[in-house]
Amino acid sequence: MDHEAVFECEYPDAERARRVERSVAVEAGDIEGDRTTATLERDGATLTVTVAAADLVALRAGCNTWLSLVAVAEECGAAVTAD
Numbered sequence: 001m002d003h004e005a006v007f008e009c010e011y012p013d014a015e016r017a018r019r020v021e022r023s024v025a026v027e028a029g030d031i032e033g034d035r036t037t038a039t040l041e042r043d044g045a046t047l048t049v050t051v052a053a054a055d056l057v058a059l060r061a062g063c064n065t066w067l068s069l070v071a072v073a074e075e076c077g078a079a080v081t082a083d
Contacts, residue, residue, distance in 0.1 A: 003059045009047040016077060017045045023073035036062035059082035
């Protein structure tokens with residue numbers, strides 16, 4: 001892959017980062033294609049999403065997809081903890 005974008009998401013604690021990671025990790029093998037791949041890594045309260053792509057159009061699409069997935073996981077996690 002010729003292009004790469006790396007996003008680091010910081011959370012208040014490792015548990016919240018773990019929940020977001022587990023929520024989006026199931027998509028890693030399902031939505032990758034010939035032009036885009038994504039990896040997730042977590043170190044404590046930091047989740048790193050790396051999107052690699054063959055071209056800039058695929059990179060933009062991959063970034064939009066993964067950032068949307070993370071945002072939804074964050075919102076759902078906030079709804080659960082807002083009791």
